[in-house]
Amino acid sequence: MAAQETDDHKYVYDFSEGNKDLKDLLGGKGANLAEMTNLGLPVPPGFTITTKACQAYLATGREPDGLAGQIEAHLRALEREMGKRLGDPGDPLLVSVRSGAKFSMPGMMETVLNVGLNDQSVVGLAAQAGQNDRFAWDSYRRLIQMFGKTVCEVPGEEFEHALDEIKSAKGTHDDLDLDADDLRGLVDAYKKIFLKHTGREFPQQPREQLDLAIRAVFESWNAERAILYRRQERIPADLGTAVNVVTMVFGNLGPDSGTGVAFTRDPGSGAQGIYGDYLANAQGEDVVAGIRNTVPLQELERLDKSSYDELLSIMARLEEHYRDLCDIEFTIERGKLWMLQTRVGKRTAAAAFVIAGQLVDEGLIDLDEALHRVNGAQLAQLMFPRFQLEHEFQPVATGIGASPGAASGTVVFTSARAVELAAEGRSVILVRRETNPDDLNGMIAAKGILTSRGGKTSHAAVVARGMGKTCVSGADEIDVNVPAKRFTVAGQTVAEGDVVSIDGTTGRVYLGEVPVMPSEVVQYFEGSLDPEHIDNALVRAVHRIMTHADGKRRLAVRTNADTGADAARARRFGAEGIGLCRTEHMFLGDRRELVERLILARAEGEREAALAALLPLQRADFEEIFREMDGLPVTVRLIDPPLHEFLPPLEQLAVNVAVAQERGEDVAKEEALLAAVRRMHEENPMLGLRGVRLGLVIPGLFAMQVRAIAEAAVAVVSAGGTARPEIMVPLVGAVQELETVRAEAEKIIADVVGDSGVEVLIGTMIEVPRAALTAGQIAEAAEFFSFGTNDLTQMGWGFSRDDVEGAFFWRYLELGIFGISPFESIDRDGVGRLVRIAAEEGRAARPGLKLGVCGEHGGDPDSVHFFHEVGLDYVSCSPFRVPVARLEAGRAVVETGGSDSR
Numbered sequence: 038m039a040a041q042e043t044d045d046h047k048y049v050y051d052f053s054e055g056n057k058d059l060k061d062l063l064g065g066k067g068a069n070l071a072e073m074t075n076l077g078l079p080v081p082p083g084f085t086i087t088t089k090a091c092q093a094y095l096a097t098g099r100e101p102d103g104l105a106g107q108i109e110a111h112l113r114a115l116e117r118e119m120g121k122r123l124g125d126p127g128d129p130l131l132v133s134v135r136s137g138a139k140f141s142m143p144g145m146m147e148t149v150l151n152v153g154l155n156d157q158s159v160v161g162l163a164a165q166a167g168q169n170d171r172f173a174w175d176s177y178r179r180l181i182q183m184f185g186k187t188v189c190e191v192p193g194e195e196f197e198h199a200l201d202e203i204k205s206a207k208g209t210h211d212d213l214d215l216d217a218d219d220l221r222g223l224v225d226a227y228k229k230i231f232l233k234h235t236g237r238e239f240p241q242q243p244r245e246q247l248d249l250a251i252r253a254v255f256e257s258w259n260a261e262r263a264i265l266y267r268r269q270e271r272i273p274a275d276l277g278t279a280v281n282v283v284t285m286v287f288g289n290l291g292p293d294s295g296t297g298v299a300f301t302r303d304p305g306s307g308a309q310g311i312y313g314d315y316l317a318n319a320q321g322e323d324v325v326a327g328i329r330n331t332v333p334l335q336e337l338e339r340l341d342k343s344s345y346d347e348l349l350s351i352m353a354r355l356e357e358h359y360r361d362l363c364d365i366e367f368t369i370e371r372g373k374l375w376m377l378q379t380r381v382g383k384r385t386a387a388a389a390f391v392i393a394g395q396l397v398d399e400g401l402i403d404l405d406e407a408l409h410r411v412n413g414a415q416l417a418q419l420m421f422p423r424f425q426l427e428h429e430f431q432p433v434a435t436g437i438g439a440s441p442g443a444a445s446g447t448v449v450f451t452s453a454r455a456v457e458l459a460a461e462g463r464s465v466i467l468v469r470r471e472t473n474p475d476d477l478n479g480m481i482a483a484k485g486i487l488t489s490r491g492g493k494t495s496h497a498a499v500v501a502r503g504m505g506k507t508c509v510s511g512a513d514e515i516d517v518n519v520p521a522k523r524f525t526v527a528g529q530t531v532a533e534g535d536v537v538s539i540d541g542t543t544g545r546v547y548l549g550e551v552p553v554m555p556s557e558v559v560q561y562f563e564g565s566l567d568p569e570h571i572d573n574a575l576v577r578a579v580h581r582i583m584t585h586a587d588g589k590r591r592l593a594v595r596t597n598a599d600t601g602a603d604a605a606r607a608r609r610f611g612a613e614g615i616g617l618c619r620t621e622h623m624f625l626g627d628r629r630e631l632v633e634r635l636i637l638a639r640a641e642g643e644r645e646a647a648l649a650a651l652l653p654l655q656r657a658d659f660e661e662i663f664r665e666m667d668g669l670p671v672t673v674r675l676i677d678p679p680l681h682e683f684l685p686p687l688e689q690l691a692v693n694v695a696v697a698q699e700r701g702e703d704v705a706k707e708e709a710l711l712a713a714v715r716r717m718h719e720e721n722p723m724l725g726l727r728g729v730r731l732g733l734v735i736p737g738l739f740a741m742q743v744r745a746i747a748e749a750a751v752a753v754v755s756a757g758g759t760a761r762p763e764i765m766v767p768l769v770g771a772v773q774e775l776e777t778v779r780a781e782a783e784k785i786i787a788d789v790v791g792d793s794g795v796e797v798l799i800g801t802m803i804e805v806p807r808a809a810l811t812a813g814q815i816a817e818a819a820e821f822f823s824f825g826t827n828d829l830t831q832m833g834w835g836f837s838r839d840d841v842e843g844a845f846f847w848r849y850l851e852l853g854i855f856g857i858s859p860f861e862s863i864d865r866d867g868v869g870r871l872v873r874i875a876a877e878e879g880r881a882a883r884p885g886l887k888l889g890v891c892g893e894h895g896g897d898p899d900s901v902h903f904f905h906e907v908g909l910d911y912v913s914c915s916p917f918r919v920p921v922a923r924l925e926a927g928r929a930v931v932e933t934g935g936s937d938s939r
Contacts, residue, residue, distance in 0.1 A: 048090040049107040051114070052083055057359075062087050064279030066137025069379050076358065078351055078376050082118050083132070083283035084111040086251060088139070091277035094255045108251075112282075119284060124243025126157035128165055131176075131285040134250040136257060138278040141380055142266055146257040146278055147187045149250040150320060151180035151285060155241040170217035172290050178220055179320065181227040181239055184246065188253040191234040199226040213318060247282070254280045274853055286375040288368040289320050293341070296321050299334055299348065299365045301356040304384040307391030307574065311335055311349070313365075321366060321377065344374045355379050360401040361410070362392050386415035387575050394578035404585045405931045411582060412928065413898035413921035417441060419579070420559050420917060421507070424540060425552040432545035433527045436487075436512030437842070439498035444485030444507040445538040445550040448531055450519045452479025459483070466537055468524060470517045472497040473682075477625055480506065485539045487546065489515045489524075490843060502893075502915045507541035511843050515546070562610050562920055583920065586927025587611070592904065593911035594922045595670070597891060599623070601661035607916035611923050614670040614761075615662065616823060616913020617891035620742060621678050623658050624651075632683045635735070636713050648741040655742060659749035663760040667753075672763040672823060672891070672913075674802060675742050675778075679727040684714050723828075723837070728768025732778060739766075743782045747789035747797060754793050763798040765823055770805040772814040779818055800887070803875050804828035812875035816882040823913070824872050826892030826900075830859050833868045860893065863900040873907050880908075889913060898925045905929035 055063045055071030063071065067085030074080045086108065093101035116122050121130035131153040136146035154162065154177045163173035185191035200212075203223050207214060215223070231239045240246055257263060258278045267274060288296035299313030313334035338345040348367060351374075355363045364382030368375045384392065393407035402410070421442035424430075446464035449455045455467045459482035467483040469476065471490040480486055480500055485507035488497045501508035517524045522533040531537060531548065538551040560566045561576045568580035595616035596607035604615060624632050631650050638644035662671055684690075690711050697704045719725035732739035743764060750760035764782060769775045779799050786797050803809055804825030812822070831838045838860055849855045863869050872890075879886045889911040894900035896914030901922055904912050906929070914922050 045089070046103060047107070048087050048101065048104045049111050050085050050087065051111060052080060052085070055085065060139045061276075062089065062279070064088060064137035064139055064281075065141055065380055066135060066378055067279045067281050070281060070283070072358075073355075073376055073379060076354070078354075079374055080376050081284040081286050082115055083281060084115065085137070086280040086282070088277040088279050091255045091258060091279065092275070094252070095258065095277060100252075105248075108247075108282075112247075115282075115284065123247070124153040124155060124158045125161060127161045129153055129158035129161050129243075131158075131162070132247070133281075133283045133285055134247065134254060135281045135283065136254045136278045137281050138258070138272075139276050140272050141383065142263060142272070146260065146263055147254050149180070149183045149187055149253070151176045152184075152246045152250055153243040154180045155243065157241075158243070166287075166290060169290065171215075171220060172287070174217055174220035174224055175215075175289055176287070176320075178223045178227055180246075181224065181231060184239075184250065185227070185231045185234070187257075188249050189231070189235045191231060195230045195234075196227060199223060199230060202226075251280050251282075254278060268850060268856070271856060273856075283377070286368050286370045286373075286377075287320070288316075288370065289318055290371055292317055293371050294369055295319055295337075295340075296368045297331070297334060297337070297366075299352060299367065300382055301352050301363045301365075302388070302392055302395075304362065304364070304382050304388055307362075307384070307388035307395065307578075309395065315340075321368065341369060341372060344369050344372060347374050351376065357401065360396060360406075362388070386418040389415050390419070390578040390582060391574050394574070394581055397581075404582070405589075407582055408585055408589065408924075408928055408931050411924070413901070413925040416558075416579070416924050417918070417921050418542070419575070420556055420562070420920065421542065422553050422555055423542075424538065425554050430538075430547050430549075430551050433529065433548055434512045434514040434546040436489075436509045436515075436544045436546065437491075437498075438540070438542050438544040439491075439510040440486075440501035440506055440508035441542040442485070442507030443538070443540050443542075443551070443553050445536060445553060446484045448524075448533055448535050448537055449479070449483075450517070450522050450533055452476045452482075454533070455479035455482040466539060468515075468517060468537075469497070470519070472500070477622060485509075485541065487512060487515070487537070487539050489513055489517045491839065496839070501541075502896075502918070507539060509539045509541055509544050509546060512544070512546055513843070563606075564609055583611075583924060586924045588927075589930045590923065590926035591930060592901070592909065592922075592926040594919055594926060595672075595889065595891075595911050595913040596916050596919055597895075597913055598662070598916060600658075601665045603916055604662050604665035607919055608665065608669075610916055610919040612669075612916065612919045613911070614672075615666055616672050616889050616895070616911060617765075618662060618671060618673045620655070620658075620674060620676050621682075623655060624676070624683055628654060629683060633710065635738075636684065636717070637709055641736075644735075644737060648737050652741050652745055655745035656749045656752075659746050659762075660752055663749055663753040663762070664758055666761075668759040668761070670761040670763055672765050672800075672821075672889075673742075673746055674765045674767050674891075675729075675732060675739050677728050677767040679717070679719065679722040679725055679731065682722075684710070684717075687711075687714050687718055690714055723831070729766050729774045729778060730768065732766070733774065739778055740781055740785055743785045744789060747786050747795070750795045750797065751789060751791075751793045754795055760795060762795070763800060763821060765800055765802050765821075767802045767825070768805060768828075769801045769803075769815065770807045772811065772818050775801050775815060775818045798887075802891070803872075804832070804892075806833055806871055809871035809875040813878040813882040816879040816886050819879075819883075819886070821887035821889070822875060822879055824875070824888075824890040824892060824909075826863060826868065826872070826890060826894040827860065829871060829892070830864065830868050833864070833871060834859060836860075862897050863894045863903050865903055869903055869907075872904075876907050876909065896922050901925040902929045902932070906933070 052071045052074040057068045057072035060068045063085045090104050119130050121128050123130045131151050134149045159173050159177045163170045166172050182196040186193040228239050288294045295317040296319050297315035302309050303312050311334055314331035315334050315337045316331045362382045363379050366378040389411050393410045396402045397407050424443040446466040448468050449465045455465045456478050458465050464484045466485045467479050468487045471488050486497050486501050488510045489512055491510040497508055498510050515524050515526045524531050536550050538547040568576045593613045595614040596612035597617040598604045598607050598615050599619050599622045631647055635647035694704050694707050694711050746762050750762045753760040766778050798820040800819045800821030802825040803822050876888055888909045890904055891913040895912040896918030912922050
């Protein structure tokens with residue numbers, strides 16, 4: 038059904054006037070109530086006040102002109118249809134007032150039931166229900182309780198205490214044991230609570246109740262919990278909520294009445310069947326609040342077979358109509374079934390894939406739609422191990438979930454200890470204030486990394502994601518004392534050797550070992566599970582949808598990998614090459630001494646000797662990677678960080694030298710090293726001597742790396758393999774820098790390659806804003822661009838990514854300045870525009886220019902869609918994010934209405 042034309046000044050719609058395509062205007066609940074009404078299903082009559090009315094109210098603090106009159110007109114029409122008046126003392130019409138935004142926000146905004154009851158109409162309601170006084174007074178106490186808490190901010194626990202006191206006096210724990218007199222007394226108690234907190238009597242005018250309830254729903258859009266939920270779910274803050282005014286139907290009229298929720302499939306696993314809960318003699322909030330135990334939906338067949346059969350028939354019809362899992366709320370009033378809500382149901386990541394596959398098999402959707410129904414975030418959830426929280430485990434701290442997964446192990450505080458214990462076959466958690474390149478070996482050895490500082494793009498986070506390691510960063514409740522080999526948290530001390538568990542998805546930290554479940558989806562990607570021959574609906578669904586995504590996508594997907602093992606893993610995960618091979622990690626460990634010799638060299642001969650010693654080591658590194666990526670492109674980034682990162686910290690070195698001098702020890706070597714560190718010290722090293730600048734200042738450094746790459750490629754080809762090296766020059770800001778490096782590189786490549794047939798591309802990393810703005814010039818000297826969006830974001834925003842996330846990003850998110858960290862998802866308007874400019878001007882200057890991205894954004898689902906739109910050729914990401922990027926690249930084609938053009 039197509040969305041219909043709407044009137045900007047029409048703020049109220051009868052259910053018969055809307056449809057499911059008007060969610061922007063009527064909210065999800067209102068649009069779906071209208072759709073069910075149009076389908077002829079039993080929906081209580083009512084009307085919807087639009088999101089436009091809410092937006093206007095929130096902007097001005099008052100109702101828009103004309104709204105009151107439209108509400109009055111629709112209320113009068115509803116009264117004529119029902120043959121009752123709102124709050125009539127003899128035969129009252131009662132209504133519920135419910136929120137309903139475009140996107141489902143369960144429990145985040147307000148609802149008020151039984152609006153229209155007062156001291157006179159409660160008597161009429163009892164007569165209407167066949168002199169059922171208990172039902173009438175139960176409905177009245179519910180109105181006062183919900184209205185007081187929702188509309189007037191009366192503390193809800195005061196109403197709960199009053200209810201508990203009456204039950205205690207009655208000697209019962211069950212609401213149903215309270216009779217009419219008990220409930221009449223409860224109403225009096227509730228009125229006193231209302232008066233105490235508001236300074237006024239509970240309003241007796243039904244229309245005043247309705248108007249105040251509507252305003253309360255509008256205002257609940259900006260309640261703290263709603264804001265927090267929107268931020269978590271990335272729901273825009275300016276949508277507003279619709280308000281649904283619905284004729285009350287009562288599930289609390291006796292044992293032949295009740296209320297329930299139902300799902301057309303299991304939202305946890307996707308399995309087909311009958312899922313839901315039912316509660317006899319209850320209103321809807323009783324099911325949600327859990328004040329009484331529900332029974333399985335199947336029990337309704339025994340209690341009321343007619344209603345049960347009708348409900349199953351409606352469920353089947355709704356699922357076929359919506360072509361998806363439906364979440365349904367219903368009420369039975371004395372044997373009459375009423376449908377109160379339906380929506381496309383929330384589901385787990387596993388259920389999303391399974392249900393999409395089922396619906397394809399049933400002919401309700403095609404594979405394109407199935408691909409649209411799942412996403413990379415869900416796939417990522419399925420790929421990482423998770424904790425088995427069957428028992429109650431309480432976290433002692435919560436940080437930033439920097440790299441998903443679940444890991445338990447022995448606490449260690451140094452990389453050396455991590456390596457030592459891992460070699461003994463023990464699982465370890467490396468705990469640091471923050472990590473640095475020296476910690477790499479320990480990070481590799483550890484099952485997980487926990488830091489008290491840093492954010493999602495800190496060293497620990499970026500490296501952990503690249504390795505597929507679980508990481509929690511920025512857990513600032515933890516006080517880490519490395520020298521003492523312990524940390525304290527929540528009044529407890531955890532020493533080296535104790536066991537902790539960390540959840541890299543939620544950021545939670547637990548004391549002790551929490552059992553872990555392996556991911557079958559990872560086993561499938563690694564080739565140990567055959568999706569065609571196992572009885573695993575999830576793996577079969579993932580395989581089917583991933584195969585379709587690969588067939589649809591235009592973007593190639595490469596990986597960021599620095600070792601042969603990482604390259605092999607990424608290839609199993611479907612990587613089509615390496616988009617970023619960082620070489621700085623190849624200068625650590627045993628090679629640090631050679632780097633120090635290079636830095637300390639004062640004469641050309643000393644420098645050349647250090648480079649000559651590094652050359653065979655670099656060549657062996659590249660040979661291993663080229664062999665693993667046989668036939669696929671490998672982009673090697675020449676050394677990027679400033680050299681001082683490979684040296685001891687200045688302050689620590691100065692102290693060590695001073696102490697040694699005091700003792701009279703020979704410190705000539707240390708003094709020379711200290712002088713070099715002081716000479717190279719920079720206040721802001723990320724904007725100093727690094728990248729191409731380092732290669733131009735340290736003679737022979739880039740030349741050694743280029744030679745190692747070329748010689749490794751020739752060696753692999755000579756052994757019968759295929760090597761496709763691409764040399765990437767980092768941090769270029771002017772074409773002249775690239776031209777200088779390129780001239781030297783081409784001479785070396787020509788000398789080494791000879792007639793071997795090896796072709797080497799030379800390009801650059803676009804990570805400096807000036808490079809993006811002069812891309813047309815730079816393209817004349819580059820055969821490819823790879824966008825380094827980490828630094829491009831850092832320099833574009835003027836943020837130090839190692840500092841800002843913990844310092845103030847939380848406040849920016851709270852204020853709505855950010856919807857999400859720009860280091861996590863590409864800033865389309867700013868950094869994204871730089872990418873678009875560079876892509877367009879680069880290709881204008883060199884039509885065949887290859888374009889890719891290798892920053893952290895290369896594996897972010899939303900960013901992948903942007904890179905597809907801009908026209909890049911590939912994205913590159915850590916090995917464990919390769920499947921996510923493959924899936925999203927396919928979804929990008931489907932969602933833009935394109936087709937496979939690869």
